[in-house]
Amino acid sequence: MARKPPSHRSRPARRKMTGSKTEGVKRSRVTAKPEQDDATRMLHRKVKTASGRKISSKLWIERQINDPYVRKAKEKGYRSRAAFKLEELDDKFGLVKPGSLVVDLGCAPGGWVQIAMKRGADRVVGIDLLPVDPVAGADLIEFDFMDERAPDKIKALLGAEPDLVMSDLAANTTGHRQTDHLKTVALVEAAAEFAMQTLRPGGHFVTKVFQGGAEKVLLKRLKNNFQKVQHAKPESSRKGSPEIYLVALNLQRRDP
Numbered sequence: 283m284a285r286k287p288p289s290h291r292s293r294p295a296r297r298k299m300t301g302s303k304t305e306g307v308k309r310s311r312v313t314a315k316p317e318q319d320d321a322t323r324m325l326h327r328k329v330k331t332a333s334g335r336k337i338s339s340k341l342w343i344e345r346q347i348n349d350p351y352v353r354k355a356k357e358k359g360y361r362s363r364a365a366f367k368l369e370e371l372d373d374k375f376g377l378v379k380p381g382s383l384v385v386d387l388g389c390a391p392g393g394w395v396q397i398a399m400k401r402g403a404d405r406v407v408g409i410d411l412l413p414v415d416p417v418a419g420a421d422l423i424e425f426d427f428m429d430e431r432a433p434d435k436i437k438a439l440l441g442a443e444p445d446l447v448m449s450d451l452a453a454n455t456t457g458h459r460q461t462d463h464l465k466t467v468a469l470v471e472a473a474a475e476f477a478m479q480t481l482r483p484g485g486h487f488v489t490k491v492f493q494g495g496a497e498k499v500l501l502k503r504l505k506n507n508f509q510k511v512q513h514a515k516p517e518s519s520r521k522g523s524p525e526i527y528l529v530a531l532n533l534q535r536r537d538p
């Protein structure tokens with residue numbers, strides 16, 4: 283299939299992000315406030331603990347119904363509140379260009395796929411352990427990204443080198459802290475290796491990481507291979523969450 287060259291497009295005014303260095307890497311936060319109106323604040327609702335319902339699930343439900351991003355996602359037809367995180371990262375870093383070929387690792391339920399398509403991607407290939415409802419213009423596969431056959435499947439579906447690899451992968455937790463931590467680190471490292479092996483020169487990689495994770499080795503590899511590597515915490519990422527995003531721009535070379 284003839285491939286449209288990625289081109290620049292006019293973007294909405296960039297949001298202001300503050301930056302500071304963390305281990306030689308810039309850390310940014312989008313400073314724009316979410317649209318949380320007075321009514322939302324006043325309507326903060328509490329959930330009664332039904333007998334048998336765990337406190338943790340009560341808190342989760344309470345957080346969901348009071349979260350302005352969950353409400354906004356519903357209004358906009360986005361499948362996840364995570365969609366806003368990609369919107370913010372894209373506003374800041376200009377990741378998706380019209381005509382881009384994009385890979386989305388850990389794509390369910392499809393919020394990031396929707397944003398990539400909305401912002402002009404030509405095609406998105408997404409992979410997840412879970413089934414994902416179709417999104418026009420996207421190839422979504424239900425498969426384990428850690429399976430050694432996964433990279434070839436993705437590459438075959440895309441048919442060309444991607445302009446952008448994005449990973450919002452999060453390991454299914456077992457409850458055992460160390461095991462969960464190792465699973466998450468392994469996922470992020472595999473995503474980074476995949477990005478470095480497949481991206482076109484000049485391509486970008488964005489990935490969720492968790493603060494306190496074994497990131498040093500990964501950071502070094504990314505900094506060796508990309509022109510610029512920066513941390514960013516979107517405003518829509520929950521304050522108490524240890525998640526943060528690593529944005530690696532402009533692939534320069536592919537280390538073996």
Ligand SMILES: C[S@@+](CC[C@H](N)C(=O)[O-])C[C@H]1O[C@@H](n2cnc3c(N)ncnc32)[C@H](O)[C@@H]1O
Binds near residue numbers: 361391394409425427
């Ligand atoms: C936070 S969700 C992604 C949300 C998505 N960005 C969105 O906006 O809708 C993380 C996803 O990673 C997926 N995941 C975890 N381990 C995986 C693996 N080994 N292979 C593929 N997907 C995986 C989970 O199933 C989950 O759906």
